[in-house]
Amino acid sequence: MKIKTYVADNIQEAFYKVKTELGKDAVILQTKHIKKGGLLGFFAKNMVEVVAANDIDISSVQSAPKKPTIQVLPDIIKPEAAATTELVQIKSEVKELKDMINKLISVQKQSTDDIKADQSNISSPLKDIYNRMSDMEIETDIINAVISGISAEIKEGSSEIDLRNIFKKEIASLVDATEPIELSRENNIIAFVGPTGVGKTTTIAKIAAHFSLYKNKRVAMLTTDTFRVGAIEQLRLYGDLMEIPVFVVYNLEDMKLIHKDISNYDLLLVDTMGFNPNNRMQIKKIKGLLDNICPTEIHLVISASTKTCDLIDILNNYKELQYTKIIVTKLDETKSYGVLLNTIKAAKNCKLSYLTMGQNVPDDIEVASADRIADMILGEI
Structure with a gap:
């Protein structure tokens, strides 16, 4: 296996170098942002470092000397004893299977x-x-x-x-009453958390466009998602299109440096990294970051296609982040809207803020409302 490290100005250029030298089947092992050049730590340039590898060289593996193997003789068991032991094990497994089937039938009948x-x-x-x-x-x-x-x-x-x-x-x-974002103070910091792939970044872009284009507010976006490939570029693309600045935080020191810059905006929207809701270490990492950002509101973003059992796990595991509002996304990707009512019941003391139903920015988002939810459940929309 050939492993090489590539440094480039951006992720696209780095990937191009990888494919050019190692081929289209190359595997990306690691990506991270680095600073290179400058003088005594100043004026360093932000760059991307990618570690990649190509396929394993089969010929080299075949030519490598093989370690001698030691054969171990199996234990000798009398045929009669082996047959009796195997029969007992089979009977036990059959009984367990019958009990399981009967239990499933009983539960289904009761339901x-x-x-x-x-x-x-x-x-x-x-x-x-x-x-x-x-x-x-x-x-x-x-x-x-x-x-x-x-x-x-x-x-x-x-x-x-x-x-x-x-x-x-x-x-x-x-x-009950729904609560969208209300700018009740000069500096409003709204953070968005949630599992991977629920549409946090696109939702943030829609909200940013709403307040910037329609409410004429000074809006900025900030991302802490430096792990997912293309996350920063996606948010910056939205920012360029809407002429909204985008700040990137790689560590807590970066957050301290940009605090002065973000104080000039009416609204700062914070995008966080998506992760497995069962990953306690990642939750604590996001919690530490939010404690330094000090958001005025935290919105939990979930997908409308989430199963009820998974939904309950997400709501419970994210409680440590102290979210107060919930956004339900991707309503266009399901015909089952029960997740809306199930969420309200499971997330006590939390209110819905927005519903989204598509990828179009700044469209495909609306303030959650009881009438809208009822219409969807009745099939009138």
């Missing part, structure tokens, strides 16, 4: 019985709403609460329009 019991006392018009909410993968206890609320208000002879209006009222009672 079906619960659904039937839930619908046994529901009138025909409400069954459609019940089934619709179930199709949206809304948790059963939320569905039962909504149906109970509708049943208490619906009157004999109510029209379909009356039923839908009552339904929207029940949804509104669950959603």
